Amino acid sequence: MPLFDQELTVLNVGLSAFADAIRLAGGKAVEIEWSPPAGGDRSAGLTLARLVNDPRVEAANRAAFAAYLAAEPVLEGIGRAAEVIPGLRGRTILHAGPPIAWQKMCGPMQGAVIGAILFEGWASRENAARALAERGEVLFSPCHHHGAVGPMAGVISPSMPVWIVRDPASGRRSFCNLNEGLGKVLRFGANGTEVIERLAWMATTLKTVLEATLGEAGPIALKPLMAQALHMGDEVHNRNTAATSLLLRRLLPPMLRSRASRDDIAAAIAFIAGNDHFFLNLSMAACKAMLDAARDVAGSSMVVAMARNGVEFGIQLSGTGDCWFMTASPVVDGLYFPGYSIADAAPDLGDSAITETAGLGGFAMAAAPAIVKFVGGTPDDAIANTRAMGHVTLGSNGGFTLPAMNFAGTPAGIDARRVLDSGLLPVINTGIAHRQAGIGQIGAGITHAPLACFTQAVTALAATLPDE
């Protein structure tokens, strides 16, 4: 056996026990991380094999990805939700993630809904608000069904102000509510007096100032601003310090030229300057616009939404219309604030994974090494996350470059086939809410989109593409 007389180069795939035996015998073995396609699900694996290299899917993905790249979302204005969001009528409340009934909602989402009912004045006390929801006198609908997105609970009610973002290429509009800051805030399920009063101030003073400012400023292109923030340590999901600062710098001169009063301007500026996350909701609306541009391309396996309602994690593909592919939302094993642990956490929540779907957030972590102080890990992990996502995406976005990776574009356009094939799950930077309403954020961390969503999605896509 001359093979065993020389030094062996052993690559081990699968069970570690084989490599262990070699090591115990004094040899060296490299373990290759590998898992069978579709996590070993034979039926899904066969379906996947049929779609891999299918020229119909390849062509559809090229079209969808090109549409995503071509979108140039601009901040057009701010408006009252009921007046600008299509289909938001009467006692309707929008929420994050796929559809969900009141009874099934997680604590923070129920808390946010109650807060929205109080804010709207449909009830004047918490119990009455809860009863209203339980009696079915409030309609619930996902933000995503209305061209909108919202972070965490993602609750948008008719009287709230929303950002209006337009993509001139498609003519479509996208919407997002305004960021309230940290601490006790509606999106984490808080609904006390300070929360409702802040929402009222945002719907009046802040909206008035921003309306006057944007009227004076004209449309503001969002992609260049986001691209600059990526060069300044943001990934525009969980870190928006630079983007918020740049936005404020952009808004200030028109704000001071506008007809808004000095006191209102001072209050608006203090509010925005005091909240590093203020830009997040604009980032989300911009990402929504880029991905809506890629929707409804028959045969495309490109993911156009990933969203969580705090109970279920859902994704949508360009080639399967408005269908959601859902499974239980994971609980995030992240960095918890002092006094809290994973036992206190609500399952993953919010539409903010729209940023990862657009190639930002966790996909652009290489741009934001400092974020590891917030979500855990090391700067090398941040770069590794971005690099890994290159294996499950259709291309890179040259509009969003990463200095730490020699100005490579951020990986973008998740291909559900590649996720299912490789088992490399889309990485998401996320905040963590307490599972009870009203307590707020208790941590942040990195989570992954569950494989089951992709299994279902690829199976459903295959059903639209009969064998020729």
Add this chain to the structure above:
Amino acid sequence: MPLFDQELTVLNVGLSAFADAIRLAGGKAVEIEWSPPAGGDRSAGLTLARLVNDPRVEAANRAAFAAYLAAEPVLEGIGRAAEVIPGLRGRTILHAGPPIAWQKMCGPMQGAVIGAILFEGWASRENAARALAERGEVLFSPCHHHGAVGPMAGVISPSMPVWIVRDPASGRRSFCNLNEGLGKVLRFGANGTEVIERLAWMATTLKTVLEATLGEAGPIALKPLMAQALHMGDEVHNRNTAATSLLLRRLLPPMLRSRASRDDIAAAIAFIAGNDHFFLNLSMAACKAMLDAARDVAGSSMVVAMARNGVEFGIQLSGTGDCWFMTASPVVDGLYFPGYSIADAAPDLGDSAITETAGLGGFAMAAAPAIVKFVGGTPDDAIANTRAMGHVTLGSNGGFTLPAMNFAGTPAGIDARRVLDSGLLPVINTGIAHRQAGIGQIGAGITHAPLACFTQAVTALAATLPDE
């Protein structure tokens, strides 16, 4: 010769020809970059050998470095130069770098001096201003001799507004003029009507607004702001986008609460928001404060100033008082704006290398990968520059951490002995001025402090430390 029967590991020091011969014969050789201490200057090398490991120098450097680390510069206010800078009296004009006479000044510095004379009203036309300087009716003095610093020409005349930075630990004050923006500006030697009018506006409206703002805000700690900017892609020398944005966010609420008029505030904000370099001059004043804290420790080889007057490059050591060690200022081989080349460049100019002296700028390039688009090279080069500076510095500054280097502190406290020993020259990110007055910036790039300054400095320091 059994040695040559096995595979050789060859390290080659010195002439490449030896390594080439081995490679031609089919072997492998690694070339080690090495140069003899003191660049081969036997006398300086012997002097250096005497100071290496000298316990007096080691103890002095520990004290100087600790004083540098302990400084906590705060922005205290803004004032008229003649009223706040010690020794700036009558027709005196401060300038960048070591002392220099009018006749020897480079084009941009003469241009800036003429502009300052016009701004002060000591003459009303360029020719008259030039004649005044030629007749010796204006006194010239380096900024550094007055606790001040200034970028490029570094011209500060009595009526200009200056930042006042104080270090509570030492009680000392440092000063810097205010950044004018890019294009035709005094610091690059321009002195036309628009330049003088802008200076007049800065001395009145901008000063009034900032005075009112800082009165309302109270002292602003500068190191935390700079540290945050390092996490946002700035190195606070040639890239100040984040720091300027963060400063503006910090100043806005007090500015709007202040007694300044709305029109003046609007104009001040438009000016600051329109200039990514606005923070540079504050960064310089803060660095000056940190390094002045380390001055005058007998026996210390720590560099406390590196500055250029456009003709000569000078350094000062903690252990040698106010002596300058000078040699010809190099011309920077950087990235030139279209239409310009190295033939058009003035030699290296300005006090802004105070940032590198304090462990920022080129020393903190790892924080600012995007700066390579401005000064040349790749993000890997940026990290390599920071890493190299670790070989010539006394320690690292834990107050200024670098995400891309796993949050290591920036290398700081240049030890003139180590520079002379290793030949590794301090790296400086710098702007490049046209050699003629009035044209302005024509590029940017990376330059190095010349070895000759360190040879002289170490020799002079040795003279203060007799053999025991």
